[in-house]
Amino acid sequence: MQIEVSTKNMFFLECFSSETRVKIIELLGEEPLNIKQLSQRLEISSAIVTKHIQKLEQAGIVTSESMTGVRGTQKVCYLQLEQAMLQFKAKKPYEHPTNTISIPVGQYSSFEVRPTCGLASPTQIIGVIDDPRYFADPQHVHAGILWFGSGYVEYRIPNFFHSNQKLRSLEISFEICSEAPGFNENWPSDISFFINETPLGQWTSPGDFGKQRGVLSPDWWGNGFTQHGLLKIITVNPQGSFLDGTKISDITIQDLDISFAKDIHFRIASLEESTNCGGITLFGKQFGNYEQDIVVTMHEDK
Structure with missing residues (x-):
């Protein structure tokens, strides 16, 4: 994926302005994790993790699906985007x-x-x-x-x-x-x-x-x-x-x-x-x- 560095792509670029979101990308790059697992590893609340995941999903970087677990339904998150190129100078x-x-x-x-x-x-x-x-x-x-x-x-x-x-x-x-x-x-x-x-x-x-x-x-x-x-x-x-x-x-x-x-x-x-x-x-x-x-x-x- 090629992303032009411009205001029209702020929804994507803003994903990397947060150290927490970058850490989420690092963790999901190793293996899929549910919201609770991410919360535990990042030592922040599940509600905050969910908000970060929603922003990463909107940018197409992360995807998730609901799965039935031992204790009810859980949201499992996956890293969807393999790589992205930043284009700083418009063609x-x-x-x-x-x-x-x-x-x-x-x-x-x-x-x-x-x-x-x-x-x-x-x-x-x-x-x-x-x-x-x-x-x-x-x-x-x-x-x-x-x-x-x-x-x-x-x-x-x-x-x-x-x-x-x-x-x-x-x-x-x-x-x-x-x-x-x-x-x-x-x-x-x-x-x-x-x-x-x-x-x-x-x-x-x-x-x-x-x-x-x-x-x-x-x-x-x-x-x-x-x-x-x-x-x-x-x-x-x-x-x-x-x-x-x-x-x-x-x-x-x-x-x-x-x-x-x-x-x-x-x-x-x-x-x-x-x-x-x-x-x-x-x-x-x-x-x-x-x-x-x-x-x-x-x-x-x-």
Whole structure:
């Protein structure tokens, strides 16, 4: 997540003005805790802890759910936000045109997947769960979410630049997480990214998130399913390849063989030979927490 340092984001920035809230983030970074446990560890009242948790929830940093315990219902809190980047200087618009394209997650151009796997549109499951053949069903273009235990999906990104234009940088953003049977919050998965068959690098998703219902999850989407992922942004420019601003390889935009009138091939893979082959779940704009599909932005060189 990228946060611009401005007054419009004070609800987020104010969360770090309190030493107590920072301590709560530290504690939840180690393990989920209920309100009473937080109160005991911080040595403050449960009422004060609850107020701090409400502020952290509003900012999307913490999430919580009510669970039945031995002595009644308890509110268990989890750290939801994995990382955030602070942007101190507002981005200036490019002097030359940029192209932004939104690609639905179901409009992949090729695939090779293994169970657990499946697809769903905003209204129903497509085909049969755990049968890879249905990834070839023509209805796959309507998928708003897809998942697989290992393998890949690949997307064709149209290149609308003219012959006299030069691509300076490419940004691709999407909501993604691991894929466990049902769901498992602690299910690491090494996810690899490729452009035009060139490996950009790898990111390890921490889990398959299902405890907290997705903001955009359709009513029929059961609570036992994966609910949301994390929003990730890949950037490739003359300095290298980056994920959420952190460099993941030295592959530059010049290394990708992107040329006039040629589509760009973007592959997302869970490789069986990786250390943590924990699968992939991809979310479209009608599932998960972020109202977007795979968004591609191409910036022209000045």
